[in-house]
Amino acid sequence: DTGVSQNPRHKITKRGQNVTFRCDPISEHNRLYWYRQTLGQGPEFLTYFQNEAQLEKSRLLSDRFSAERPKGSFSTLEIQRTEQGDSAMYLCASSFTGGAGYGYTFGSGTRLTVV
Amino acid sequence: QKEVEQNSGPLSVPEGAIASLNCTYSDRGSQSFFWYRQYSGKSPELIMSIYSNGDKEDGRFTAQLNKASQYVSLLIRDSQPSDSATYLCAVNLEGGGNKLTFGTGTQLKVEL
Numbered sequence: 001d002t003g004v005s006q007n008p009r010h011k012i013t014k015r016g017q018n019v020t021f022r023c024d025p026i027s028e029h030n031r032l033y034w035y036r037q038t039l040g041q042g043p044e045f046l047t048y049f050q051n052e053a054q055l056e057k058s059r060l061l062s063d064r065f066s067a068e069r070p071k072g073s074f075s076t077l078e079i080q081r082t083e084q085g086d087s088a089m090y091l092c093a094s095s096f097t098g099g100a101g102y103g104y105t106f107g108s109g110t111r112l113t114v115v
Numbered sequence: 116q117k118e119v120e121q122n123s124g125p126l127s128v129p130e131g132a133i134a135s136l137n138c139t140y141s142d143r144g145s146q147s148f149f150w151y152r153q154y155s156g157k158s159p160e161l162i163m164s165i166y167s168n169g170d171k172e173d174g175r176f177t178a179q180l181n182k183a184s185q186y187v188s189l190l191i192r193d194s195q196p197s198d199s200a201t202y203l204c205a206v207n208l209e210g211g212g213n214k215l216t217f218g219t220g221t222q223l224k225v226e227l
Binding site for chain 1: 119123147149157158159160161164203205212213214215216217218219220
């Protein structure tokens with residue numbers, strides 16, 4: 001088990017383009033979370049899945065953001081029509097069914113820069 | 116009021132000293148509390164979890180929880196330069212569903 005894997009590690013895109021990130025969780029974990037972190041701030045919750053079901057989505061999440069976990073394994077996060085304010089580190093984490101009560105394991109993150 | 120609050124620092128301590136990092140949270144019924152360490156440019160790494168009032172020790176780290184005061188802290192004994200990082204407090208808030216809410220983090224600098 002190699003931990004939580006995220007790809008790509010870095011992404012530079014022009015404003016208005018669409019981007020997609022991938023997360024492969026730890027295989028025994030059936031909960032998967034997406035967070036966003038900007039400089040000087042803590043991670044901010046975006047959404048989470050249990051198996052393939054998306055169970056919660058942040059009220060702050062624009063409709064330009066969508067996430068999927070089609071077979072309950074890897075997940076993708078897509079941002080449409082990117083804006084400069086979307087520049088951040090996007091973090092994926094996974095956990096056991098007990099979920100947040102057991103803590104998360106984070107991936108290395110995808111750093112997005114919108115120019 | 117923020118749901119999970121931390122002093123952003125930086126907190127500077129000399130090598131070998133005890134570093135004390137503090138965190139308060141909003142929901143009295145919260146049950147699970149975590150400390151993550153984050154080096155610059157890296158992702159958070161879980162270092163301690165605590166669920167019951169009192170102290171929990173793991174090596175040089177001690178987590179302390181006081182649910183009545185809605186307060187959780189992390190002590191690092193014999194601080195080393197390699198401990199220099201941002202420490203994030205995370206709470207599974209009672210009204211927060213199955214997710215962790217993070218504070219903004221406290222930057223710790225251990226000086227030679």
